[in-house]
Amino acid sequence: MTIKMLCGKILKGLIAFFIALSACIALAGYLVYQKLSADLPDIKTLHNVQYQIPLRIYSKDNLLIAQFGEKKRTPINIDETPQQLINAFLAAEDERFFEHPGVDYKGLLRAAIQLALTGKKRQGGSTITMQVTRNFLLGREKTYIRKIKEIILALKIENEYPKKQILELYLNQIYMGHRAYGIAAAAQTYYGRPLNELTLAEYAMIASLPKAPSAYNPITNEARALQRRNYVLRRMLELNYITQQEFDNASNQLSTAKLQYPLPEISAPYLAEMVRQKLFDKYGEGAYTSGFKVYTTIDSSLQTIADQALRNTLHTYDERHGYHSAPHANIDTVNDFRDIPIIGDTKPAYITRVTSNTVAAKLQNNALIEVPWENIKWAQNAIKSILKPGDIIRVRQLINNTWALTQVPEVEGAFVSINPIDGAILALSGGFDFFHNKYNRATQAKRQPGSGFKPIIYTTALEEGYTLASFINDAPIIIDDSSQENDEWRPENYNRKFFGPTSIRTALIHSRNIISIRLLKAIGIEKAVSTALRFGFIQDQLPKSLSLALGSGYASPLQMARAYAAFANGGFLIKPYFIERIESNEGKVIYQARPRIACPSCNSSQELNKTYAPRIISPRINFLMNSLLRDVVQHGTATRAKVLNRQDLAGKTGTTNDQRDAWFNGYAPSIVATTWVGFDNYMSLGNLETGGVTALPMWIEFMQTALKNTPEVSFDAPEGIVKAFIDPQTGLLAPEGSRNGVWEFFQAEHVPDKSAPVFENLPGEYSQPNEKPIEALF
16 A cells, blocks of 8 residues: 555545534534523514612602612613713723624634633633623623523524624623613712713723723722723724814813712702602512602792791700700811711811800811800800810801801701692601611601691580680690699699680680690590591590590691691692602602592582592581681791781691600691601700790791692681671670670571670670671671
């Protein structure tokens, strides 16, 4: 056999061997492919990707209140993405993205050669499609098997989805550092601006992040981040995405990145927490990742007013009772002045200079301020010990933009305002500062409502046939009470005086305790409790004793506002709510509030009750109670509210034993608001700190703005109400020709049928002797 023949046989054998080997490899590859394919996730799930997007809460007028969720993400459509940003990512991650079938074989070959030369696995060869596979379907473990699966899936994905959709998935999912996922979140996190407002250098910086979000982060390591950014710019230049001049300008720019926090556009943290809890109860942890957008009933302008009114009221109370803050440390003893928290509207400042007219100080942002002496003198009990250069004080800016010495109030308060027609919560504040104390006193507090509960008693009395002119004896009363030390309860009026026979109108206007107790005793506790239940209270809140007449049960400010809404809306029980609607991240409405509304002109058929709020008091009783509660403002314990110069305001002050709670529950026809002031530990507010003194100013400050440009509304009498000219000393019809009578409203069937005895007439403020003694008002 010749050498030539031998070589031929060997060659044929080698060819056969390689063919067989190739077949075996192909068969093995096919078997591996089949085996791995059987365990691969379904790529069709990418048609319905659910990004982990935080919960966002907005006011009724679309201002951001809060955001909850670890991952910051705002998905963006690929067609809305700036082209130069796309080019930056292609240059940095996958320049052949629009050419390869999902796998860049050149890149894989380079990675394989690197492995063969160094013996080390290094990241390389991954296309954008393969990264989509890894991020959505496989996870990030580094094994050869996972790499093979990644390749198989990438080829399948490219066969199933268009390139632009794959790129959109990548740009919205990729981690960018500092809890930001996706390019839109990165733009907000590092620059606080939308994508279309960024510069070329900023695009390149964002595109440089996926390589190593921690190592190349402009916040964590600015020098390395700039190196990576400039590499991306250089690649863009090489691929002709930018010109030499654009490259030079961008690469010479300093880093503009600064960690941005999603600051709320309106402050309503107590309400935000209520929303968060409600959604968590319904959706669990998914509430923080599903991209829900919750639109609340909060009016941003009213919320701002409410917060300001509450803080001003607490500061005013606090200053009446002197300076109580702990001694202020000298600046030399403070480790880090910037770590001292801002609490509410009070800011830390340290004194740099003290003169006879002002105190100069520096804030944490190094701003220099001056505090005039007139804004310090309220603390004269401690001025000498706190006004030394280097000492730390707290200051706040007043409405006239001057600065004042202040302190964090120890007293607390709550405010809530609702729409009386449908129950929408318009503003809510549960305390001085949510981040200092998260206890929501507007909804969670269980405080005695005091005299604010008396209108429930008076409503019951009117339903039982009493009139506004009925007389009750304001005289001492002794009640058996085993809870008292002597088994006796001797209630008193606030001023500890007794006034003898007193009309119901006068009694409520001046909040006479004895009259309320005698009235409750006469009508019966069970009937009063039944009325309270109609107003939305529950049995546990209502003690079965005569102390109920003085509001000895408990209620939250929100419950009190709900009760008073019935007087404002014509006699209907509405249900307060604070979520107007919930939208998915795609904008689909998944919940829409359908509140029952107060509708005085609607009938009370069973079908309508499914839509409209239930009537709990008749139109006539409602009218009489409004007449009473308006007089509280015009002539009684809430006359300070007359500063608002309106005739359509009504309400009732509330003060509890030892002045532990101060309330004002009040309304105009279009808005209800309840204010409360007290200590969390139930300490006394102090002598003379009544509802009219302590809580009413908060209500007035709020209403002053809330009712601006809102016309007054007259309250017309319904059918069955008449007015009669009566003798104010007896409640009977005034004698003919009397000059000392007053007009009073009655239900038609309860008009007095007798005239008062004739005495010598005295001039009276309300005398109208020439009018008919009884006049129908319908």
